[in-house]
Amino acid sequence: MPELPEVKTIQSQIKKHLPIKVEKIRKSSVIKSILHTKVPNLDGEKISKLKRHGKCLIFEFHEDLFLLSHLGMTGSWRISKEKIREKHVHFIFIGEGKLLSYVDPRRFGHMYFFNKEELQTYLKRLGPDLLSKKLNADFIYSVLSKHPSREIKPLLLEQKYFAGSGNYIANEVCARAKILPNKLCKKLSLSDAKRIKKAFSSILKDSIKHKGVTFQGGYTDAHGEKGQGVSNLVVFHQKICGMCKKTEVKKIILKQRGTFYCPKCQQ
Ligand SMILES: [Zn+2]
Secondary structure, three states: OOOHHHHHHHHHHHHOOOOEEOOEEEEOOOHHHOEOOOOOOOOOOEEOEEEEEOOEEEEEEEOOEEEEEEOOOOOEEEEEOOOOOOOOEEEEEEEOOEEEEEEOOOOOOEEEEEOHHHHHHHHHOOOOEOOOOOOOHHHHHHHHHHOOOOEHHHHHOOOOOOEOOOHHHHHHHHHHOOOOOOOEHHHOOHHHHHHHHHHHHHHHHHHHHOOOEOOOOOOOOOOOOOOEHHHHOOOOOOOEOOOOOOOEOEEEEEOOEEEEEOOOOOO
């Protein structure tokens, strides 16, 4: 599933091509399973900005018209000059010799045309973006303190606290912070929260630099390319821990999600 670094990569690649004046749109026959609002009249409208919060891309036409796009499991946007030769294209903006195409083989993505108020209501359900200054050690510690009996790693996946997080990020954060993924939050201190903050910064920086992480059959960027960040992972789907370079990585399931850790490096 695309997480913050993958969504940010797509955002950066498309931003270079904006603004785009919309001349035509195309929709697939199954678009209703992805797009949950009507398409407004876009005559003369331009996609002027592309913002992001967590894993949501926000195309801005003007101050009261937006398209929010959540990529789900396998969604991606492509920027191209010609029609892309791919299956599963569900929505296309066409304008000024450019095509902006939404591709989504499994169709777990969601899209909504929103006015400003609707957009704000949607975004209120999300916590601070992982790259925001609000995501500091004090904030992380306050979230941990509210959930003393919960295990740390599943909590790090919750978008209402950590917008943009996902399974590989949460695994790598626990590893880089040297904390066992099933450790209860009541056993974690403010200094653990500081290490969690550093670990978030570290994995985000590594993955963004490598244009995201692609696993089998997974994420592709706005040019249809795979991300190269898999080489940075220290535990997620790794056999040997990338930190001590000698211990076998263990796998457990926490809240139905594959969870990887190094029994030597993490406590
Ligand atoms: Zn290790």
